[in-house]
Amino acid sequence: MRLPLLLLLAAAFSGCQTAPVTGRAQFILVDEAEVASLSAGEFVKMKKLPNDPRLAKIREIGLKIVAAARRDDRNGVLPPASRWEFAIIDDRSPNAFAMPGGKIGFNAGMFAYTPTDDDIAVILGHEVAHVICQHGAERVSQQLGVAAAVAITDEATKKKDAQTRQAWVAAIGLGAQLGVLLPYSRDHESESDRVGLRFMARAGYDPEKAPGFWERFAKIGGSRPPEFLSTHPADATRIRQLRGWMAEAKAQRPKG
Numbered sequence: 001m002r003l004p005l006l007l008l009l010a011a012a013f014s015g016c017q018t019a020p021v022t023g024r025a026q027f028i029l030v031d032e033a034e035v036a037s038l039s040a041g042e043f044v045k046m047k048k049l050p051n052d053p054r055l056a057k058i059r060e061i062g063l064k065i066v067a068a069a070r071r072d073d074r075n076g077v078l079p080p081a082s083r084w085e086f087a088i089i090d091d092r093s094p095n096a097f098a099m100p101g102g103k104i105g106f107n108a109g110m111f112a113y114t115p116t117d118d119d120i121a122v123i124l125g126h127e128v129a130h131v132i133c134q135h136g137a138e139r140v141s142q143q144l145g146v147a148a149a150v151a152i153t154d155e156a157t158k159k160k161d162a163q164t165r166q167a168w169v170a171a172i173g174l175g176a177q178l179g180v181l182l183p184y185s186r187d188h189e190s191e192s193d194r195v196g197l198r199f200m201a202r203a204g205y206d207p208e209k210a211p212g213f214w215e216r217f218a219k220i221g222g223s224r225p226p227e228f229l230s231t232h233p234a235d236a237t238r239i240r241q242l243r244g245w246m247a248e249a250k251a252q253r254p255k256g
């Protein structure tokens with residue numbers, strides 16, 4: 001079985017890249033476009049509030065963040081502005097997400113914690129950072145391992161079996177919809193905090209609002225939804241880290 005081993009090694013080497021901004025080494029074996037297409041299929045199924053008047057605000061802030069992020073997109077993963085879709089999700093739990101391929105969901109329940117545009121920018125900056133850093137694809141790669149990832153990129157497995165499909169869906173952060181929870185790691189969360197702070201500052205929002213937002217948010221009790229609450233770095237650590245990255249973020253502010 002020499003050939004498959006060689007293929008695996010080739011795949012392993014070709015999978016090495018570095019994350020934008022932080023330069024962290026990443027192991028990504030799956031095609032971002034394929035993760036994006038699966039994400040789009042899940043996004044369609046979600047219950048949205050297309051007539052909510054607050055949607056215009058989410059779109060406006062989101063597009064500013066995406067434009068600000070583009071300067072750091074050296075891996076070329078951000079879709080063009082016209083391809084981004086924004087939705088208010090009909091869900092009272094305070095959560096938000098951004099999917100590979102440019103789908104952003106903001107739960108109706110999140111508005112109670114985002115009185116200002118700066119607060120919304122904290123969230124959207126963090127979420128767009130997950131996308132530009134390809135955390136979804138990286139997690140799929142970790143989850144499935146080299147062998148399975150190679151099999152998936154194979155033409156012959158275009159129609160994925162149910163189990164593989166579920167692993168993908170869980171890995172890109174949509175597990176809650178399926179009752180399978182696979183959160184981002186703390187490393188991914190910290191990276192998104194740092195990169196997101198930079199994006200919000202560059203888009204003209206106040207990064208100093210981020211620590212306060214997370215402090216308020218951390219006080220929410222009850223059942224904790226995925227992504228936004230369950231796995232984020234311990235609150236004190238997160239606040240300390242955000243303060244540490246503040247000068248770096250402020251240097252990105254537009255002049256004048």
Ligand SMILES: [Zn+2]
Binds near residue numbers: 130
């Ligand atoms: Zn996150």
